[in-house]
Amino acid sequence: xxxxxxxxxxxxxxxxxxxxxxxxxxxxxxxxxxxxxxxxxxxxxxxxxxxxxxxxxxxxxxxxxxxxxxxxxxxxxxxxxxxxxxxxxx
Numbered sequence: 001x002x003x004x005x006x007x008x009x010x011x012x013x014x015x016x017x018x019x020x021x022x023x024x025x026x027x028x029x030x031x032x033x034x035x036x037x038x039x040x041x042x043x044x045x046x047x048x049x050x051x052x053x054x055x056x057x058x059x060x061x062x063x064x065x066x067x068x069x070x071x072x073x074x075x076x077x078x079x080x081x082x083x084x085x086x087x088x089x090x
Contacts (some may be wrong), residue, residue, distance in 0.1 A: 007032075 009017070021031040031088075042048040 016029050017031045017035070020035070021028045024031070024034075026034070042051050
C-alpha cells in the first residue's frame with residue numbers, strides 16, 4: 001500500500017533525484033522510494049536487533065483493536081483535562 005506524503009527538498013536534493021531517475025530510466029517518485037530503501041537499512045548488529053524488536057512490538061500493537069486504543073486515549077485526555085481544571089481552581 002502506498003501512502004501520500006509531502007517532503008520539502010532543497011533544489012540540490014531535487015536535482016540529485018532527477019539525475020538518479022534519468023540515469024536509471026525511472027520516475028522521480030521511484031528514485032525517492034529507491035533512495036529511501038537504500039538509506040534505511042540497519043547499519044550494524046545492534047541496529048538490526050533494535051529493528052527486530054520494533055517489528056515484534058508493532059506486530060503486537062496490530063492485534064489491539066482500534067476501539068480499545070481510542071477508549072484508552074479518551075480516558076487519558078479526560079484525566080489530563082480534569083487535572084488542568086483542578087490546578088486552575090487551586
